[in-house]
Amino acid sequence: MGKTILITGASRGIGYETSLKLASLGHTVIATARSEEKLKKLAHEDKSKNIIPVAGDLTVEDDIQKITEVASENNSLDGLINNAGAFHREAFSETDLSVFRKLMDVNVFGIVRLTQALQPLLKKGSHVVNISSMSGFQGSLKFGGFSAYAAAKAAVVGLSEVLGAEFANDGIAVNCLCIGAVQTEMLAEAFPGFEAPVSPAQMGDYLSNFVLTGHQFYNGKVLPVALNDPS
Numbered sequence: 001m002g003k004t005i006l007i008t009g010a011s012r013g014i015g016y017e018t019s020l021k022l023a024s025l026g027h028t029v030i031a032t033a034r035s036e037e038k039l040k041k042l043a044h045e046d047k048s049k050n051i052i053p054v055a056g057d058l059t060v061e062d063d064i065q066k067i068t069e070v071a072s073e074n075n076s077l078d079g080l081i082n083n084a085g086a087f088h089r090e091a092f093s094e095t096d097l098s099v100f101r102k103l104m105d106v107n108v109f110g111i112v113r114l115t116q117a118l119q120p121l122l123k124k125g126s127h128v129v130n131i132s133s134m135s136g137f138q139g140s141l142k143f144g145g146f147s148a149y150a151a152a153k154a155a156v157v158g159l160s161e162v163l164g165a166e167f168a169n170d171g172i173a174v175n176c177l178c179i180g181a182v183q184t185e186m187l188a189e190a191f192p193g194f195e196a197p198v199s200p201a202q203m204g205d206y207l208s209n210f211v212l213t214g215h216q217f218y219n220g221k222v223l224p225v226a227l228n229d230p231s
């Protein structure tokens with residue numbers, strides 16, 4: 001039977017491809033990001049017509065409410081993929097505190113806001129997947145210039161482990177994937193000229209399968225999804 005999955009960061013890259021894959025498998029996908037135009041393109045490209053686009057900024061409370069209303073109109077949720085993310089690269093000495101705040105706001109508080117709002121809609125047996133990065137994975141090779149991004153992605157790791165313990169009481173699994181290099185616009189900004197070994201469509205296939213089945217095997221886990229360290 002078709003499931004209902006909400007995914008953030010669906011307007012491009014990994015989130016876009018994951019939305020198309022889940023929809024093609026017959027699942028209802030509530031797809032969100034700020035760009036209404038790109039979400040329209042996504043819904044248009046989806047032959048199955050299983051994608052419900054809803055534009056919203058994860059740093060804006062009214063938009064969180066709007067996304068939550070669409071989710072509650074449609075169904076309770078079988079899955080939530082907190083995939084949206086913002087990136088910044090700059091020497092630590094030059095990086096203004098406002099940049100740290102912005103990256104925390106999108107990458108961490110965005111997950112906090114949306115997951116708190118959607119928590120009542122998450123079914124028993126549902127799966128929350130938080131997307132972190134190898135940049136936030138303890139002990140991985142780190143890169144200069146990534147301080148704000150890596151700090152935020154490491155916070156996603158800690159948050160996910162605690163939610164895994166806390167939500168278990170309600171039969172909801174929470175896992176965190178620390179992704180390596182995937183050929184998206186974010187990667188091109190992070191590592192100009194680098195060719196990633198994984199395409200967004202490949203990662204979309206993996207993520208689709210993981211949100212649908214990963215909670216049969218894992219809860220509260222932080223899993224590296226990377227061929228090498230870091231990519």
Ligand SMILES: NC(=O)c1ccc[n+]([C@@H]2O[C@H](COP(=O)([O-])OP(=O)(O)OC[C@H]3O[C@@H](n4cnc5c(N)ncnc54)[C@H](OP(=O)(O)O)[C@@H]3O)[C@@H](O)[C@H]2O)c1
Pocket residue numbers: 008009010011012013014015032033034035036038056057058059083084085086106131132133134178179180181182183184185186187196
């Ligand atoms: N690509 C990689 O190599 C890689 C590696 C490690 C981890 N990751 C992680 O994987 C996830 C997806 O990455 P990607 O490469 O696909 O990134 P991307 O192409 O830059 O896409 C990021 C998505 O997040 C959305 N977004 C950004 N700020 C937002 C906000 N304030 N509110 C709502 N949505 C927002 C963007 O949509 P709008 O601009 O339309 O809002 C976009 O859909 C991210 O969390 C990233 O950190 C990626």
